[in-house]
Amino acid sequence: xxxxxxxxxxxxxxxxxxxxxxxxxxxxxxxxxxxxxxxxxxxxxxxxxxxxxxxxxxxxxxxxxxxxxxxxxxxxxxxxxxxxxxxxxxxxxxxxxxxxxxxxxxxxxxxxxxxxxxxxxxxxxxxxxxxxxxxxxxxxxxxxxxxxxxxxxxxxxxxxxxxxxxxxxxxxxxxxxxxxxxxxxxxxxxxxxxx
Amino acid sequence: xxxxxxxxxxxxxxxxxxxxxxxxxxxxxxxxxxxxxxxxxxxxxxxxxxxxxxxxxxxxxxxxxxxxxxxxxxxxxxxxxxxxxxxxxxxxxxxxxxxxxxxxxxxxxxxxxxxxxxxxxxxxxxxxxxxxxxxxxxxxxxxxxxxxxxxxxxxxxxxxxxxxxxxxxxxxxxxxxxxxxxxxxxxxxxxxxxxxxxxxxxxxxxxxxxxxxxxxxxxxxxxxxxxxxxxxxxxxxxxxxxxxxxxxxxxxxxx
Numbered sequence: 001x002x003x004x005x006x007x008x009x010x011x012x013x014x015x016x017x018x019x020x021x022x023x024x025x026x027x028x029x030x031x032x033x034x035x036x037x038x039x040x041x042x043x044x045x046x047x048x049x050x051x052x053x054x055x056x057x058x059x060x061x062x063x064x065x066x067x068x069x070x071x072x073x074x075x076x077x078x079x080x081x082x083x084x085x086x087x088x089x090x091x092x093x094x095x096x097x098x099x100x101x102x103x104x105x106x107x108x109x110x111x112x113x114x115x116x117x118x119x120x121x122x123x124x125x126x127x128x129x130x131x132x133x134x135x136x137x138x139x140x141x142x143x144x145x146x147x148x149x150x151x152x153x154x155x156x157x158x159x160x161x162x163x164x165x166x167x168x169x170x171x172x173x174x175x176x177x178x179x180x181x182x183x184x185x186x187x188x189x190x191x192x193x194x195x
Numbered sequence: 196x197x198x199x200x201x202x203x204x205x206x207x208x209x210x211x212x213x214x215x216x217x218x219x220x221x222x223x224x225x226x227x228x229x230x231x232x233x234x235x236x237x238x239x240x241x242x243x244x245x246x247x248x249x250x251x252x253x254x255x256x257x258x259x260x261x262x263x264x265x266x267x268x269x270x271x272x273x274x275x276x277x278x279x280x281x282x283x284x285x286x287x288x289x290x291x292x293x294x295x296x297x298x299x300x301x302x303x304x305x306x307x308x309x310x311x312x313x314x315x316x317x318x319x320x321x322x323x324x325x326x327x328x329x330x331x332x333x334x335x336x337x338x339x340x341x342x343x344x345x346x347x348x349x350x351x352x353x354x355x356x357x358x359x360x361x362x363x364x365x366x367x368x369x370x371x372x373x374x375x376x377x378x379x380x381x382x383x384x385x386x387x388x389x390x391x392x393x394x395x396x397x398x399x400x401x402x403x404x405x406x407x408x409x410x411x412x413x414x415x416x417x418x419x420x421x422x423x424x425x426x427x428x429x430x431x432x433x434x435x436x437x438x439x440x441x442x443x444x445x446x447x448x449x450x
Contacts, residue, residue, distance in 0.1 A: 026226065033222045038214035045215055055218050063228045121205050125213040128206070147203040148210055175202055 014078040022069050029066060036079055037062070040086050045129045046144050047090035049137065061089040087149060091159060094137045119186045131181050139174035146171050 017035070020028030041058050048054035064085050072081055120128065132140055141160065145151045146167070151159070153167040160167070 029226065029229070030222060033225065037217045037221070039212065041217040042210070042213040042215040046210065055221065058217055059221060059225055059228070062222075062225045066225070066229045117201050117205060120202065121209075123209070125209050126215065128209050129213070129215075143206075147206050178202070 011077060015074055018069055018072055018078060021066065033062060036082050039079070040082060043083060043086050044090060046132055046148065047087070047141060049133050057086065057090050057093050061086040064089060091141060094141065119182050131178065131185060134181055135174055135177055139170055139177060142167055142170035143174040
């Protein structure tokens with residue numbers, strides 16, 4: 001049994017909220033949604049190729065969250081648990097839509113150059129998400145899982161049903177394409193600036 | 196550190212903890228789905244709403260085009276004559292317009308009216324007398340029942356959208372302006388000079404759909420001056436109609 005929640009401890013506050021949600025307390029559900037929806041929507045936008053798809057994923061993800069709260073073990077952060085559900089929902093979404101096309105293995109190559117990295121560092125998060133959305137779903141998913149969720153290639157291979165080599169090649173291709181998109185965007189920026 | 200690793204590091208720095216505003220009323224949809232079987236709330240998903248709206252627009256457009264073609268093929272007179280004009284029931288129309296204008300003023304901000312790129316849904320017929328206008332912007336989703344004072348989309352709308360798409364930016368055939376009238380006949384402006392519809396403004400969506408802004412310019416009905424326009428950003432394509440009775444000379448002016 002969980003001890004009395006500490007009002008100053010965010011983790012305890014989140015646990016208390018989950019307890020209330022388990023009792024079907026609509027106010028608590030609203031509060032939980034309000035606490036994490038903005039962060040989770042940014043996560044969904046990273047995995048989705050457009051706003052509406054991200055909205056679908058967010059909606060399905062939160063329905064899963066509320067319907068699976070009894071499975072929450074109260075042994076880690078609530079945010080991390082919700083985030084994993086969102087990521088899995090996104091992967092399921094594209095798997096069902098057969099949009100996770102994986103290319104054959106290729107050798108890992110160093111694709112980035114300093115100018116694209118510099119430009120990337122100047123972009124706002126929303127602009128970066130827009131660039132990510134232009135990547136094919138397979139590239140985008142592996143890049144998200146590896147670079148932003150800290151999954152290993154072995155774990156990604158297990159999650160997506162692909163080989164480790166394919167995961168690595170998807171990552172390399174994703175970065176290569178990201179670089180091209182950044183160069184193109186940078187050129188557009190410079191062209192706009194010169195006009 | 197390899198450049199690839201630097202890219203990952205920058206991505207992490209920029210995107211970890213990033214926040215974005217989810218669609219308005221999203222929690223209501225989630226709550227509906229928690230309480231009910233999945234299939235009942237599924238239709239409210241944004242992608243489904245968008246697809247349904249696009250299908251509805253297509254179906255209505257196709258139906259109107261077919262009706263128009265069918266009437267012409269059968270050599271039917273599409274003019275309702277004087278009696279039809281009188282049967283427009285001005286009071287009723289005026290009342291509907293007032294309520295529509297009021298609803299539009301309350302429901303949409305100026306930004307939403309003009310920022311057409313952010314609108315992603317369109318009008319959906321719900322029954323014979325009302326429609327549900329659903330507008331999704333980057334900030335919120337608004338659903339608003341409005342009176343369906345004149346059924347469906349007119350051929351003029353279809354032709355105008357077609358003209359806009361082909362970037363000709365003009366009405367392809369202004370004299371073929373045809374609107375389903377209140378008494379279920381078709382009235383063509385070229386035959387009678389009467390356009391028994393009222394001035395309305397529309398916005399073309401980024402995805403090619405048509406959204407009725409519910410912004411009607413109700414000019415002086417009694418002087419029978421009507422102005423129909425389509426707004427696309429700062430560009431307004433409009434047509435003014437001098438209404439006249441069948442026995443007098445019909446005139447159609449283009450602004």
